[in-house]
Amino acid sequence: MKTDSDERLPVHRAPGEGRHYDMGRINAVFKADGTETADRYSISEWWLEPHTTGPGAHTHPEDDVFYVLDGTMTFLVGDRWIDAPKGSFVVAPGGTPHDFQNRSGERAGALNISVPGAFEPRMPGIVEWFLQHPPGDPADT
Structure with missing residues (x-):
């Protein structure tokens, strides 16, 4: 019996x-x-320089899972902002409005798992959007 792992290679x-x-x-x-x-x-x-806004509140059908790798990220999940220091875990279920920011004075980063996948094909459009709408300082919003 053939499985999909027969066609995929390990990743490092x-x-x-x-x-x-x-x-x-x-x-x-x-x-x-x-x-x-x-x-x-x-x-x-996803790595944000100090005092950097994210994409703005948005929704999509897939779940977004975040694990803060360094610094403190601030997440909007539903109608609540959550300060999440290094080691924090946050889930925005599919369809839930969410956003992320770095309101601190230090660089911050989060590991993002999007389920189901096929997220990366959207990146050229996301990059273009950020070029037209550069991230700002959360204090300005």
């Missing part, structure tokens, strides 16, 4: 490795997506 990424997307004060590094995960999930790191 050293620190900092992956497919990089520069959005000014935000950078994303995709660790696994698409054929690497059989479109089941997407794993990426």
Whole structure:
């Protein structure tokens, strides 16, 4: 019996490795997506410079799972803002309005798991959106 793991290869990424997307004060590094995960999930790191807003409140059908890697990220989940220091875990179920920001004076990053996957094909449009709407300082919003 053939399984989808017969067609996928193991993935290893050293620190900092992956497919990089520069959005000014935000950078994303995709660790696994698409054929690497059989479109089941997407794993990426999102790094925000100090005092940087995110994409703004938005929804989509897939779940967004975040694990804070460094610094303190602030997440909007539903109608509540949550300060999440390093080691925090946050889930925005599919359809829930959510956003993320770095309101601190230090760089912050979160690992993002999007389920189901196939998120990375949207990145060219997301990069273009951020070029047209550069992230600002949360104090200005």
